[in-house]
Amino acid sequence: MSEANGGIRIGVYTCHCGTNIAAAVDVESLAAYAATLPDVVVSREYKYLCCDPGQDLIRQDIADKRLNRIVVAACSPHLHEHTFRGALVAGGLNPFYLQLVNIREHVAWVHEDRKEATRKAEDLLRAAVRRVARHEPLEPGRTPIHPDVLVVGGGIAGIHAALTLANAGKRIYLVEREPTIGGHMAKFDRTFPTLDCAACILTPKMSAVKAHPNITLWTYSEVTKVDGHVGNYTVKVKRWPRYVREDLCAGCMECLEACVYEEARVPDDFNLGLTKRKPIYIAFPEAVPQVPVIDPDTCIQFKSGKCKKTCIDACGERHAISFQLQEKTEEIEVGSIIVATGFQVFDARRASYYGYGVYPNVYTALEVERLVNASGPTGGEVVLRDGRAPKTVGIVHCVGSRDENTNRWCSRVCCMYSLKLAHLIKERTGAEVFNFYIDIRTPGKGFEEFYQKLLNERVHFIRGRVAEVTDWALDPTEEGKLVLRVEDTLASLVRRIPVDMVVLAVGLEPHPDAPETGRIFNISCSEEGFFLERHPKLAPVNTFTDGVFLAGCCQGPKDIPDTVAQAGAAAAEALALIDAGSVETEPNTAYVIAEVCSGCKTCIPLCPYHAVTFLDNEKKVRIDQAMCRGCGTCVAACPSGSIRQHLFEDEQIFEEIEGILAYA
Amino acid sequence: MTSATYGYYPGCSMRGSGIAYEESLVTLFRLLGLTLQELRDWNCCGATSYMCIDENLAFLLSARNLALAQQTGFRELVTPCSACYLCLRKVQDYVQRYPQVAERVRDSLAVASLPPLDAVKVRHPLEILFTDVEPERIRSKAVRHWHGGQVACYYGCQLVRPYGEADRLHNPTRMDELLQAVGVPTVKFALKTKCCGGSLTGTIHPVGLRLNYILLKEAARKGAKAIATVCPLCQYNLDAYQAEIRRETGEALDLPILFFTQILGWALGGDVRSLGLHRAISGRRVIDEWFPQHPEEVESYV
Amino acid sequence: MKALRAFWFRPEMRRKMKFQREADPEWAQQVAQRPGCEGLFSCLQCGTCSGTCPLSIYMDFAPRRIIGLVREGFREDALGCQTIWLCASCYACAVHCPRQIRITDVMYSLKREALQYKLYPRRFPIPVLAQEFYGIVSDRGRSSEFWLVLRMALHSNPLQLLTLIGTGWRLFRTGRLSLHKEQIEHVKELQAELAGRRGT
Ligand SMILES: Cc1cc2nc3c(=O)[nH]c(=O)nc-3n(C[C@H](O)[C@H](O)[C@H](O)COP(=O)(O)OP(=O)(O)OC[C@H]3O[C@@H](n4cnc5c(N)ncnc54)[C@H](O)[C@@H]3O)c2cc1C
Numbered sequence A: 001m002s003e004a005n006g007g008i009r010i011g012v013y014t015c016h017c018g019t020n021i022a023a024a025v026d027v028e029s030l031a032a033y034a035a036t037l038p039d040v041v042v043s044r045e046y047k048y049l050c051c052d053p054g055q056d057l058i059r060q061d062i063a064d065k066r067l068n069r070i071v072v073a074a075c076s077p078h079l080h081e082h083t084f085r086g087a088l089v090a091g092g093l094n095p096f097y098l099q100l101v102n103i104r105e106h107v108a109w110v111h112e113d114r115k116e117a118t119r120k121a122e123d124l125l126r127a128a129v130r131r132v133a134r135h136e137p138l139e140p141g142r143t144p145i146h147p148d149v150l151v152v153g154g155g156i157a158g159i160h161a162a163l164t165l166a167n168a169g170k171r172i173y174l175v176e177r178e179p180t181i182g183g184h185m186a187k188f189d190r191t192f193p194t195l196d197c198a199a200c201i202l203t204p205k206m207s208a209v210k211a212h213p214n215i216t217l218w219t220y221s222e223v224t225k226v227d228g229h230v231g232n233y234t235v236k237v238k239r240w241p242r243y244v245r246e247d248l249c250a251g252c253m254e255c256l257e258a259c260v261y262e263e264a265r266v267p268d269d270f271n272l273g274l275t276k277r278k279p280i281y282i283a284f285p286e287a288v289p290q291v292p293v294i295d296p297d298t299c300i301q302f303k304s305g306k307c308k309k310t311c312i313d314a315c316g317e318r319h320a321i322s323f324q325l326q327e328k329t330e331e332i333e334v335g336s337i338i339v340a341t342g343f344q345v346f347d348a349r350r351a352s353y354y355g356y357g358v359y360p361n362v363y364t365a366l367e368v369e370r371l372v373n374a375s376g377p378t379g380g381e382v383v384l385r386d387g388r389a390p391k392t393v394g395i396v397h398c399v400g401s402r403d404e405n406t407n408r409w410c411s412r413v414c415c416m417y418s419l420k421l422a423h424l425i426k427e428r429t430g431a432e433v434f435n436f437y438i439d440i441r442t443p444g445k446g447f448e449e450f451y452q453k454l455l456n457e458r459v460h461f462i463r464g465r466v467a468e469v470t471d472w473a474l475d476p477t478e479e480g481k482l483v484l485r486v487e488d489t490l491a492s493l494v495r496r497i498p499v500d501m502v503v504l505a506v507g508l509e510p511h512p513d514a515p516e517t518g519r520i521f522n523i524s525c526s527e528e529g530f531f532l533e534r535h536p537k538l539a540p541v542n543t544f545t546d547g548v549f550l551a552g553c554c555q556g557p558k559d560i561p562d563t564v565a566q567a568g569a570a571a572a573e574a575l576a577l578i579d580a581g582s583v584e585t586e587p588n589t590a591y592v593i594a595e596v597c598s599g600c601k602t603c604i605p606l607c608p609y610h611a612v613t614f615l616d617n618e619k620k621v622r623i624d625q626a627m628c629r630g631c632g633t634c635v636a637a638c639p640s641g642s643i644r645q646h647l648f649e650d651e652q653i654f655e656e657i658e659g660i661l662a663y664a
Numbered sequence B: 001m002t003s004a005t006y007g008y009y010p011g012c013s014m015r016g017s018g019i020a021y022e023e024s025l026v027t028l029f030r031l032l033g034l035t036l037q038e039l040r041d042w043n044c045c046g047a048t049s050y051m052c053i054d055e056n057l058a059f060l061l062s063a064r065n066l067a068l069a070q071q072t073g074f075r076e077l078v079t080p081c082s083a084c085y086l087c088l089r090k091v092q093d094y095v096q097r098y099p100q101v102a103e104r105v106r107d108s109l110a111v112a113s114l115p116p117l118d119a120v121k122v123r124h125p126l127e128i129l130f131t132d133v134e135p136e137r138i139r140s141k142a143v144r145h146w147h148g149g150q151v152a153c154y155y156g157c158q159l160v161r162p163y164g165e166a167d168r169l170h171n172p173t174r175m176d177e178l179l180q181a182v183g184v185p186t187v188k189f190a191l192k193t194k195c196c197g198g199s200l201t202g203t204i205h206p207v208g209l210r211l212n213y214i215l216l217k218e219a220a221r222k223g224a225k226a227i228a229t230v231c232p233l234c235q236y237n238l239d240a241y242q243a244e245i246r247r248e249t250g251e252a253l254d255l256p257i258l259f260f261t262q263i264l265g266w267a268l269g270g271d272v273r274s275l276g277l278h279r280a281i282s283g284r285r286v287i288d289e290w291f292p293q294h295p296e297e298v299e300s301y302v
Numbered sequence C: 001m002k003a004l005r006a007f008w009f010r011p012e013m014r015r016k017m018k019f020q021r022e023a024d025p026e027w028a029q030q031v032a033q034r035p036g037c038e039g040l041f042s043c044l045q046c047g048t049c050s051g052t053c054p055l056s057i058y059m060d061f062a063p064r065r066i067i068g069l070v071r072e073g074f075r076e077d078a079l080g081c082q083t084i085w086l087c088a089s090c091y092a093c094a095v096h097c098p099r100q101i102r103i104t105d106v107m108y109s110l111k112r113e114a115l116q117y118k119l120y121p122r123r124f125p126i127p128v129l130a131q132e133f134y135g136i137v138s139d140r141g142r143s144s145e146f147w148l149v150l151r152m153a154l155h156s157n158p159l160q161l162l163t164l165i166g167t168g169w170r171l172f173r174t175g176r177l178s179l180h181k182e183q184i185e186h187v188k189e190l191q192a193e194l195a196g197r198r199g200t
């Protein structure tokens, strides 16, 4: 008991968390039990310790009862460690004299038997009381923040975040995998519920990205590696060659005309295969950057080396086309990262009972978005693959969504985009349109009104999940049609409805490589595979990695207004970080007891952050306190036990273990 | 190939209206150099009826067969009837899924001093031909060109449904692939897994007839001149009631309803009698044309 | 005049409305605990089962409605309907259901209960067939189509036999109608075993 005036004096505070903890743990008896533990001077329970009066209680006790150690039994340190450290500081104590016991997530929420739960809480509390006695005062570290920001993904989310930050004067790197930015929104003609023209609102933003002096745009590129930590990330970006030099190309597109392929023969990805393109192409007329790409898989020069290369002639003096371009890797330093990689649509072939890929007149909604698009393959006319205009159209909602066999979640935008497509199809063709839905979800601003408008337009709404789409006909009216078999659950009738065209409202799902992307940025995926936010309500754009933020559909399905709002929020978080100039870091760094170090160098290659260096003169290692991230790898690996770690000292851990094991 | 000898569970239909299925199956397996060894003293699988009355006993009936197979040392049990296939697999699934069912079944088997079931794999000939033998090998063993017309492959319901793994759940294609391997053109048949109504033809006759009518009509509409089946009950319904359907609807439907094993057996050189082709009721004219009694006179061998 | 009208215009009116006292939520709970019926409460009433069911066009309550009735506890309606007997156990509903509810197994469970409490529709031939089949197999270990059909017809509608003659003859002529009563070797043991294990 080396402490001045009277040795270790511990205060224990147990929180009810309303009924969150109190319902499963007998808080009163837990507090009474704590009072019996050695060195505990005061033990109290309180309804909400995190609120001001709760913290005042701690502060007051520190003064009145001369406490020098505090144990709080409450929720996860993720949530309130910071809060309670503040209470210690307010009371005049070093903040690291605190130990938290998580009796909410680790006890109350996972156990049913109140007695057993209370016993477990007692064990954990006892361990914490013994541990805290060994705590030492520490000073938090600080790291400066690099002001540049990396934005990954050039959909509307990435575009909006990049522009917001760039307008605030920050330098942005925007990395997009495809040859153009724009994402899914670039494929749409109109957007719900206002039916405003997608191109009119998106293309100006796309051009602004290109023109902005603060934005470095790298399309046809991918992030391959991220090192470092909040404030200081080192990022490697792989850039695939387009075989057309962005710095020299003037965007005249004469090479496209000149290509030896007179007719386009390659299925066009941007139009989902509804049209063809040439080996040298541009995704769509408003693509950004306005630079063509050569696809080496179909270009004759790449395949046989024997092309007349008419494209090069057309380019002439500008010499922008070069078959020699190579893939290259750029390395950049940034302080924060916004991940905005978006989504992909559900593969309709997986719902084989809807006949996509079997019957040519079964379309996905994304294909129909292209059909209704004025600059799409049909110039905005809705026509079937054989050129006929459909007289009846069935739109099937929830394809791949809300289904245990495929994706369990609701994709949130499909109801609304189905209504939008129903309206556009009816407007363009006068067709009779049937919507087949399980539930209509129109909770956004102006959405319900849009639904009402569609009802008044006499679009049919049939509540029932379509069981199958087939081409078998029972009578002449069904001959040559696609027949949807469905229960009209409101009328309680099983119906067969023949249509000319079926539109599948495919759901939104994470990219298949999302786990891989997650590993690169050290962020995790939720159960369904979208990136996981730090807190669903209070930290919706943060991740568990400081300095990495989320925006748009990569975090979960959402519409454009929500995507843009989230992108703005992510930009604001990044700005807040940059403007703070530096961040506080946990003083949980490792350090070397020089007398014991044998200079074996085991730890050096193990450190993921290159924080360990060898001192040639002394023949010992040293750990750079600013670079150490506190992962503990070297501590565990050191054969001589000469590396130790603040906040995880051997004595502290042993006390904790003994405390746990000392059944009362 | 896992083994050349398979345990064989015929099921009651094979001894009655589905006898041609058994004949063609045995012949086909013989032509492929595989043997079927019949499970001794097998009993009825309980079918759908038993399950309607007493779940315990229904499971017990199926379990007894599996236990007998295990006792005999069979690792695999070939079960050509879709209903039997489903029943046997369902008890396995339930035993695994529900401890209370497992316990009841185990108790009952103990009474009969039979071993508890675990390791017998219930398999359908379709699956064996597709995965063990493979279409390529069947193609290489074919000795006859196909001179017949297009066929609609009808898989029926229970074979591909929840407990089976004979083929894909929603869009099975293995029968098509096997038949195509011996040169038989097959049509796109949207109703390939729609139920034939099972025993409804015998109970609520008009409803049963209607279901079968739909199947026949759609197959004909797609240009099929015959339907190939994998289940004795489907075959029976479509075959035996076709004359009546014709009468009731006034439509000129006269399609032979074949077992897929008959077609494959024919391609591999089986003859009309050994394949039970003489037992067909409907489409006799087509059968006589496609499968002549003395093929040597009209066919060139490959 | 008034009396005459009352006599002539007497359309049969049936109350469609339900009082909550008619619901039996405990029964619903009980059904949901039976093997195969556990998904009941996760049904989202989407109607896929009814849409895919080949027999739904003839059912008094399509499969979706059966699930709805059961989980709200309307026992009499669920057990007394024709639907459960029309179900051919094709499992189409079960493999299409987005909640993976095994509707077919729910149907089986309802059938068993309906038989046990004699709630099934009178003069409906399907339960009769099931019971005859059950009888034959319990006695002999195997079923024989000829005897099954004969017994069923005799117990439901003997006149039906006349219509079966044509089909029977065609089967007989092609050697597909066996008059032999199939039986297993250890039939005694099987009978004893079955007798000891009844339950539903
Ligand atoms: C058929 C359909 C119709 C719709 N209609 C409407 C509508 O009318 N109104 C509305 O509000 N919403 C609509 N939506 C929703 C809308 O599409 C989304 O809200 C919006 O596109 C989300 O934008 P995003 O930037 O998050 O994702 P995306 O648009 O998917 O953009 C993501 C971008 O990131 C890129 N990327 C992906 N992975 C990487 C990587 N590893 N590295 C680099 N780049 C990467 C992609 O290439 C893409 O360009 C519709 C959705 C669909 C499917």
Ligand code: SF4
Residues within 6 Å of the ligand: C042, C043, C044, C045, C046, C047, C048, C049, C050, C063, C064, C067, C096, C097, C098, C099, C100, C101, C103
């Ligand atoms: S398919 Fe499944 S979820 Fe849909 S109504 Fe039927 S039981 Fe309910």
Ligand code: SF4
Residues within 6 Å of the ligand: B195, C049, C052, C053, C054, C055, C056, C063, C086, C087, C088, C089, C090, C091, C092, C093, C094, C103, C104, C107
């Ligand atoms: S199992 Fe029964 S309820 Fe389900 S689809 Fe088949 S016939 Fe209909």
